[in-house]
Amino acid sequence: MRKINYIAVHCTATPQTTSIDSIRNYWKTNLKWKMPGYHFIIKPDGEIVQLLDISKVSNGVFGHNHEIINISYIGGVDKNNKAIDNRTDSQKATMLTKLKELKKQFPNAIIQGHRDFKGVKKDCPSFNAKKEYENI
Ligand SMILES: [Zn+2]
Numbered sequence: 001m002r003k004i005n006y007i008a009v010h011c012t013a014t015p016q017t018t019s020i021d022s023i024r025n026y027w028k029t030n031l032k033w034k035m036p037g038y039h040f041i042i043k044p045d046g047e048i049v050q051l052l053d054i055s056k057v058s059n060g061v062f063g064h065n066h067e068i069i070n071i072s073y074i075g076g077v078d079k080n081n082k083a084i085d086n087r088t089d090s091q092k093a094t095m096l097t098k099l100k101e102l103k104k105q106f107p108n109a110i111i112q113g114h115r116d117f118k119g120v121k122k123d124c125p126s127f128n129a130k131k132e133y134e135n136i
Helices: 020-030 089-105
Strands: 006-011 040-042 048-050 068-073 110-113
Touching (some): 006 089, 040 089
Parallel strands (some): 040 068
Antiparallel strands (some): 040 048
């Protein structure tokens, strides 16, 4: 297993109705990524889907992917593409459960949002993940 220094929380910055298939297709076709953007993605109904084994490197935070696990909820923007915290209660609950599980597995990993990495000029994940999960 590689060394995990961070667990990075993301939003997909898409409508909440966006399918995981179309997100994967965008990564592959438009961005030409060989690996998915996240290890885990959480649907509005709270179902979590694993896209990549955590031993492998995904594509969530430029320059940090070797040391992080990326986890995302579907949503995070309003209809004008502006950042909004529109997580469903189910997404919040699943995210919390998964983060607790990962933190148990990687006790030294820091949980923070994509935007909390140095030099990142994004609103992702559209809420203060560092604060919300500081006591996990
Ligand atoms: Zn992100």
